[in-house]
Amino acid sequence: MPGAATAAVVDNRRCTRHAEGPATVLAIGTANPANICPQDEFTDYYFGLTKSEHLTELKDKMKRICQKSGIEKRYIHLDEELIRAHPEIIDKNLPSLKLVPKLAESAARKAITEWGRPATDITHLIFSTYSGWRAPSADLQLATLLGLRPTVSRTILSLHGCSGGSRALQLAKEIAENNHGARVLVALSELTLVCFSTPDESKIVGHGLFGDGAGAIIVGADPLADGKRPLFEMVAASQTMIPGTEHALGLQATDKGIDFHLSIQVPTVIKDNIHQCLLDTFQSVGNTDPNWNDLFWAVHPGGRAILDNIEGKLQLEPGKLAASRHVLSEYGNMSGAMIVFVLDELRRRREKEEGVQQQPEWGVMLAFGPGITVEAMVLRNPFSTGIN
Numbered sequence: 185m186p187g188a189a190t191a192a193v194v195d196n197r198r199c200t201r202h203a204e205g206p207a208t209v210l211a212i213g214t215a216n217p218a219n220i221c222p223q224d225e226f227t228d229y230y231f232g233l234t235k236s237e238h239l240t241e242l243k244d245k246m247k248r249i250c251q252k253s254g255i256e257k258r259y260i261h262l263d264e265e266l267i268r269a270h271p272e273i274i275d276k277n278l279p280s281l282k283l284v285p286k287l288a289e290s291a292a293r294k295a296i297t298e299w300g301r302p303a304t305d306i307t308h309l310i311f312s313t314y315s316g317w318r319a320p321s322a323d324l325q326l327a328t329l330l331g332l333r334p335t336v337s338r339t340i341l342s343l344h345g346c347s348g349g350s351r352a353l354q355l356a357k358e359i360a361e362n363n364h365g366a367r368v369l370v371a372l373s374e375l376t377l378v379c380f381s382t383p384d385e386s387k388i389v390g391h392g393l394f395g396d397g398a399g400a401i402i403v404g405a406d407p408l409a410d411g412k413r414p415l416f417e418m419v420a421a422s423q424t425m426i427p428g429t430e431h432a433l434g435l436q437a438t439d440k441g442i443d444f445h446l447s448i449q450v451p452t453v454i455k456d457n458i459h460q461c462l463l464d465t466f467q468s469v470g471n472t473d474p475n476w477n478d479l480f481w482a483v484h485p486g487g488r489a490i491l492d493n494i495e496g497k498l499q500l501e502p503g504k505l506a507a508s509r510h511v512l513s514e515y516g517n518m519s520g521a522m523i524v525f526v527l528d529e530l531r532r533r534r535e536k537e538e539g540v541q542q543q544p545e546w547g548v549m550l551a552f553g554p555g556i557t558v559e560a561m562v563l564r565n566p567f568s569t570g571i572n
């Protein structure tokens with residue numbers, strides 16, 4: 185009827201509301217496979233598993249790397265039973281990666297339990313992994329396993345490598361702050377199975393450092409609606425690409441799995457650039473002269489030498505990177521999932537030390553990935569009374 189048409193779409197764009205507070209970490213969960221590999225037994229185990237005992241020079245080199253790695257043990261899904269059942273893993277056909285969403289589910293369930301709300305209250309899911317490239321992808325599988333609502337807004341990130349966790353958290357921060365009431369589940373799950381290969385000089389460091397694990401974090405702004413104090417406030421974030429370093433760190437999907445490359449220069453490149461990256465990040469929040477020792481530190485422990493170089497360059501007091509060193513020692517390098525373990529360790533130490541020694545009010549989260557890319561985020565400890 186002319187003049188009486190009913191609008192098919194109600195345009196409510198002007199009603200879109202931003203959150204009232206900054207994004208915060210509301211809950212954390214982590215998970216690992218059951219199989220533990222002590223680092224001092226790994227070289228014999230790996231060369232035996234791959235029937236490569238005859239490569240004696242390479243084996244000795246891996247022993248030297250493992251001794252200097254700062255790692256006590258790692259969790260690695262792949263064991264002799266799995267190899268027996270799937271001999272194609274050694275032959276480098278695409279291995280089974282069913283565990284990728286399953287491990288993420290286990291970490292996510294812990295985070296959701298800690299959060300205390302139903303999984304159907306999750307509005308967004310960001311899943312980051314280097315270990316799965318298929319469609320429908322691991323984010324959809326995880327949403328199904330957790331029983332998330334069918335309208336949950338899903339995003340999958342792949343091949344951000346070790347900075348995948350920080351990248352996902354930056355995106356979650358932006359989503360939470362720009363969508364009133366959003367509750368974003370960030371899930372990371374990494375399995376070395378996908379880059380498993382027989383010993384090879386160019387990959388010996390990766391095989392000596394990488395482990396398996398998953399982490400999950402729930403991010404939301406306006407946290408009081410959840411009835412609890414958040415764990416960390418996510419104040420400001422930056423992503424910096426270090427020009428001319430594309431060759432130094434890389435991951436590549438091939439028909440045989442993931443090929444990776446870690447140049448011996450990685451720790452030095454990070455050392456030479458970290459100070460300026462941090463100055464730029466803190467300048468964006470109005471702090472032009474930060475005292476690095478006044479902060480708490482959540483650094484992705486990509487390797488012991490990286491932590492040593494950051495500590496030396498910024499003249500950090502001993503103990504500032506203790507949470508990162510502890511996670512490296514207990515799990516090895518779990519790539520993107522690792523930053524969740526470091527945040528978890530920091531809050532555990534905060535709870536343990538409460539009343540004895542207070543963690544600083546302000547902190548920084550750092551991760552490094554292919555590019556080389558540095559992801560940084562200024563954090564605030566909401567439990568601080570403001571005395572550093």
Ligand SMILES: CC(=O)CC(=O)SCCNC(=O)CCNC(=O)[C@H](O)C(C)(C)COP(=O)(O)OP(=O)(O)OC[C@H]1O[C@@H](n2cnc3c(N)ncnc32)[C@H](O)[C@@H]1OP(=O)(O)O
Pocket residue numbers: 245248249252253254344345346347385386389433434435444446447448449450451486487488489490517519552553554
């Ligand atoms: C994939 C992603 O997205 C992101 C990431 O993974 S980032 C991963 C980043 N991690 C790294 O790059 C590893 C950082 N490196 C380290 O932690 C240490 O160098 C290390 C534990 C590997 C060795 O400790 P170190 O104190 O440097 O001992 P050092 O005696 O110099 O080296 C031991 C051996 O490792 C070799 N080595 C060190 N780094 C190497 C590399 N990247 N590639 C190949 N060999 C390497 C050295 O040449 C040396 O070999 P020899 O014993 O035969 O001489």
